Amino acid sequence: MATTPEEDDEHPVEPARSAEEVRTRHASNREAWNEAAGSYRRRLDQDIAALRAGKSTLRPQERANLGDLRAWCRRAIHLQCASGQDTLSLWLEGAAEVVGIDISDVHIENACRKGEALGAPATWYRCDVLEAPAALDGTADLVYTGGGAINWIQDLDSWARTVGRLLKPGGVLHLLDDHPFLCVFEADDGNLVLRDSSYLDAAVASKGWPASYIPELSGDTHGQSWKYEQQWPISAVVMAVQRAGLILDFLGEHREGYWDIFPGVPKSVLRNLPLTFSLMARKPAAK
Numbered sequence: 693m694a695t696t697p698e699e700d701d702e703h704p705v706e707p708a709r710s711a712e713e714v715r716t717r718h719a720s721n722r723e724a725w726n727e728a729a730g731s732y733r734r735r736l737d738q739d740i741a742a743l744r745a746g747k748s749t750l751r752p753q754e755r756a757n758l759g760d761l762r763a764w765c766r767r768a769i770h771l772q773c774a775s776g777q778d779t780l781s782l783w784l785e786g787a788a789e790v791v792g793i794d795i796s797d798v799h800i801e802n803a804c805r806k807g808e809a810l811g812a813p814a815t816w817y818r819c820d821v822l823e824a825p826a827a828l829d830g831t832a833d834l835v836y837t838g839g840g841a842i843n844w845i846q847d848l849d850s851w852a853r854t855v856g857r858l859l860k861p862g863g864v865l866h867l868l869d870d871h872p873f874l875c876v877f878e879a880d881d882g883n884l885v886l887r888d889s890s891y892l893d894a895a896v897a898s899k900g901w902p903a904s905y906i907p908e909l910s911g912d913t914h915g916q917s918w919k920y921e922q923q924w925p926i927s928a929v930v931m932a933v934q935r936a937g938l939i940l941d942f943l944g945e946h947r948e949g950y951w952d953i954f955p956g957v958p959k960s961v962l963r964n965l966p967l968t969f970s971l972m973a974r975k976p977a978a979k
Contacts (some may be wrong), residue, residue, distance in 0.1 A: 721795060760903065791832075835858050843872075862978075866970070884961060894922075937976070
């Protein structure tokens with residue numbers, strides 16, 4: 693059984709082994725993300741202006757996988773929606789209605805302000821995605837997640853079952869995220885070096901955030917909340933989705949990333965690595 697880590701910046705832990713431990717880690721992640729989401733609040737006006745100008749944050753690979761949302765997506769449910777920029781981008785891309793679910797109170801407050809400012813057909817829920825409201829069951833044409841999301845989930849089978857219950861028969865799961873193989877590397881003076889980290893079951897607890905992401909919460913981490921990450925190998929994701937009764941339609945590994953994951957490392961080096969992966973699966977049609 694993993695215990696509370698010692699007071700350092702990053703500490704390996706065992707993967708969560710019980711439902712109670714999953715809840716405890718998710719609750720700690722909630723506090724950490726409430727701290728982090730304050731930085732998102734400071735750019736609310738900028739984010740709203742971008743959405744009003746029609747600037748979607750969906751990535752090219754997502755557009756290639758999903759096609760024209762106007763043709764098939766009435767309701768999109770975004771799990772781990774953060775402050776709603778990607779959620780509202782799904783609306784810009786053609787989803788008739790969007791629903792965002794996130795564990796962070798501050799993220800959901802930000803998302804609500806964006807949705808109201810745009811007059812968007814958007815609904816927001818502050819809860820653990822594993823506890824998504826039963827009222828949403830069987831209503832989603834699309835369950836969408838990605839962009840550094842799945843590593844915060846401590847129970848992958850429960851996550852996949854949640855996806856399955858939210859989808860309509862014939863509905864689609866879409867995931868685009870960092871390739872989990874990257875967890876074995878770190879950047880050191882412009883070079884990639886191996887970390888003491890396992891691709892198969894790496895789990896860490898940490899405080900603070902990268903300076904390239906949230907600089908004000910890097911450095912001195914005293915008083916910040918612990919956050920827990922679990923790197924899931926692609927095989928674990930695929931098998932969890934299949935155990936939940938979904939049918940795998942697409943699995944891709946991509947050279948294209950969406951953020952500067954290894955600052956200072958030349959692109960000529962990174963192009964030899966899979967930076968992201970995407971997955972699509974569907975709920976079987978009703979008989």
